[in-house]
Amino acid sequence: MADFPQAPSYVADPAILKLGDAFYDAVEAADFPRAILRFRNDRAAAEIGLAGLSDRQWLDHFARFRPLPGNLPRPLALRYHGHQFRTYNPELGDGRGFTFAQMRRLDGALLELGTKGSGHTPWSRFGDGRLTLKGGVREVLATEMLEALGVKTSRSFSLIETGEALQRNDEPSPTRSAVLVRMSLGHIRIxxxxxxxxxxxxxxxxxxxxxxxxxxxxxxxxxxxxxxxxxxxxxxxxxxxxxxxxxxxxxxxxxxxxxxxxxxxxxxxxxxxxxxxxxxxxxxxxxxxxxxxxxxxxxxxxxxxxxxxxxxxxxxxxxxxxxxxxxxxxxxxxxYAAPLLRRLGLAGGEADADRAWQLKDAIDETLIATQWPIDRFFFDGFGGALPAGYGAEWDRVRTALAGFPPLPSGRAHPYFSDAEPCSMLIDEVETIWSAIDRDDNWSPLHAKVAAIRRLGEALGSRTAHR
Structure with a gap:
């Protein structure tokens, strides 16, 4: 593969093969009629030496699933069972996805590229093995927002529209199709x-x-x-x-x-x-x-x-x-302490767990009583001082906040000068999708991803997924 840019940070390690074929089935990806690149996560790709791929190479590997150098020769659909809403189901397994590649990050962590919507496998049952484009867009938005908020999450690595018309019962059909690649610390499940x-x-x-x-x-x-x-x-x-x-x-x-x-x-x-x-x-x-x-x-x-x-x-x-x-x-x-204090811009960590739990109780009870928007509270309260407009019902929260010093950077990031917090509520998700579905307008999605990443920078949550 002479055209593959061999970055020093690309370290192939298909470790899953050590488990043996009792854990998976070798499969082939679907042959999609089209491959239109809609989202590529170069920030994530840089961690495993793949940010240098051209768009053509990207499509070769993440739409047509040409193997990466030194990696898995064929995709692997993993076998598993599971309780679904507390009912045991022995008929599960990767029915519309597979593990495509594994790489070592420079810190030694094993990362996997897995798919969603890549076609039929032995575990597809009555499904078509496909993913709706809307489902892919929603996963991009979810993972970007969770990463910004400091949640340890898989990351949406690639989203490619595949040109098939899908029938679904829970959204207008036929609808557009896509294949998603996610980057994860692994797909071994309970x-x-x-x-x-x-x-x-x-x-x-x-x-x-x-x-x-x-x-x-x-x-x-x-x-x-x-x-x-x-x-x-x-x-x-x-x-x-x-x-x-x-x-x-x-x-x-x-x-x-x-x-x-x-x-x-x-x-x-x-x-x-x-x-x-x-x-x-x-x-x-x-x-x-x-x-x-x-x-x-x-x-x-x-x-x-x-x-x-x-x-x-x-x-x-x-x-x-x-x-x-x-x-x-x-x-x-x-x-609970670390993510709570991070989202409030306060110094402290697990050693402050008891006091942070008291702060958590004060916040939760007041948010329930007032039905104040969650995102608005964390935006206004970043740095530990609530604005004067927060009335006496917030006094218990004020007292609990006073027990933690603010981070030295305070509210210096330009994000905190915005009129509104960055949020990801369902109405906005639907608005972003509507622009894509109606007008093929992807600018609201890309603008939202940029805004979410700016939120992550303001919260200092950039590396929380690690």
Missing amino acids: GTFQRLAYFGDTENMRRLVDYCLAEMYGVEPGEDPVAQFFELVVESTAALAASYMVAGFVHGVLNTDNINVMGESFDYGPWRFAPTFDPGFTAAYFDHAGLYAFGRQPDAILWNVAQLAVSLRLISEAPPLIERLERFEPLYRRH
Whole structure:
């Protein structure tokens, strides 16, 4: 591949092949009638040596899926099971996506490029293996906003329109099609372990634990690698749950096949950002019982992690797993401090967890009582001083804020001179999509991505996904 720009930061490492073919199926990407580049994330691509690709090369690799040098020779559709709204489903797996490549970042982290909408696989069941263009646009917006707010998330790497007319029941059809590539710390899910437990596959369960420790978490297995791995998952998912709540984010479908064992948020369908602090706010129209409502997300994630413990019982005694599972709640409280203080521009971290939790309680209770917009509060309160227009009902919040010093930079970033905070509520998502759908006007999307990244710079959240 003489035309491939060999950047020193491109370090291919298809480590997943060490697991063996019991974990995946080699597949072929769909042959799309068109390939129109709509979004390329050069900021993410620079981390793995791919920002130097021309648009033609980009389309070769991320629309036609020509293998990257030294990487996976064929895409791999991963096998897994999962609880979907608490009902176990053994018929899952990558039905419209695959793992395309793995690279080492210069800090040693293993990153994967995986797809959504890349065609049929053995796990497609009755689906068409495709992604709507609107779904791809929504995922770009979700991941960019979450990254800016400091949530550990997969990142939308590429979005390419593919020229097929898709039929869908939940939006006007036929609708436009796309293929998305996401960059992630890995696509091993709780459901991956559930599948092995379902089949009683002890050998591959041990192999997967070792892979997750060595390749994904980058640690040496200890005396009890199963408990060691589970402890890492408990902590990383507790941190994810806390960051969702600070961001005001509702994932919508927190099934066990959508929980990555790295504690990295991914796979965005009916997501929403809550306009006000409403614990019952739901994102998915089909979540009739509110199982994954805004305020229930920490419990939902804990329930999913408990299912991982059940699966790991195949190769572990129960007491070490129970002991670590019981740490979820205190870890959640501890990990709430950093994202909350970051979003408020205050100095402090996990050592201030108890005081930060008191601040959190004051904020949540006042936001519920006043139904004040979440984004507006964090924008106005950045630096720790609420404007005079915030009345006496905010006095408890003022008192709690006074316990933390502001960051030295304060509100110096030009973002804080704007009249309105940068937000990502559903009306704006629909407006951005309408411009694309009606007029093929992509400028609102690109302008919004630029505004979100500016927000991230103002919050100092640029590297939170790492």
